[in-house]
Amino acid sequence: MFGFEDMWKFLFSFLLVFPLVVIIHQSGHLFFAKLCGCNVEIQIGIGKRLCKIGPFYIGKLYFFDGWITYKGLHQEKNGKVKRILVYLGGSIFNVTTIILVNSFILQGILSPNIMLYQFVYFSVYYVFFSLFPAEYTNGCPTDGQAVLKMIFNRRFEKDPIN
Template identity: 70%
Template sequence: MFGFEDMGKFFLSLFLVLPVVTIIHQSGHLFFAKLLGCHVDIHIGTGKTLCKVGPFCIRKVYFVDGWCEYKELHHKKNGKVKKVLIFLGGSIFNISTIFLVNGLILQGTLNPSIILYQFVYFSVYYVFFSLFPAQFVDGCPSDGKAVLNIIFNKPLEKDPIN
């Protein structure tokens, strides 16, 4: 049962764990974009920009959402496989950290805790909803929808790769 004594864990999870999972996810997109010669700006949160550090733009409501601003992804030199890797990069990083955390717990390097449980939970959540093929209200596709779009050459209204 969720009680008043759980509020500290809730706020820690909301204001620290979820943003870390978001940063890991967006870093996956950034990693593959850089590796494959593309440019991506990362936006952590929503609302007014607080600061920009390299490709990372931290916004006022940093614990809600995260997204990539793809640039140079439309060039002919960027084939389907490269684009698919960039869109799957976030989920690849999240899945990798899930295995890493669970592996370190199994080895006894990390002790199981509610924070690590929440980290894995939010990582699974992120992977599921980013790969679920959906088009958002603003017309942008989820990572899964973008991958299907690339594979089947079906452009969307606000597809960042066209």
């Protein structure tokens, strides 16, 4: 049962663990986008932009999701496979960190604790919803929907890759 004594765990997870998962996810997109030679802008959180760190913009509500804008990744120039890798890059990085954390626990390098559990939980959650094929209300596709549209040669209402 969730009690008052659990609030610190919730706040820690919501304000630190979840944003870390978002940063790892967006870094995966960044990695593959840079590999394909495009310019990237990443927004972590929503609301007024507080600061910029490299390609990352941090929003006032930094713990509330994130997104990425790609420039210079054209289909005819880079091909479908590279675009698909860019879309899947975030989930690839999240799954990699899940495997690493579990491997380190199994090898005794890390000891299992609630924070690592929550990190893996939020990572699985983020991968699931980013790969779930759907479109947001603003017309932008999830990563999974973008990959399906790439495979079946369909256009996006709003293409996050310019």
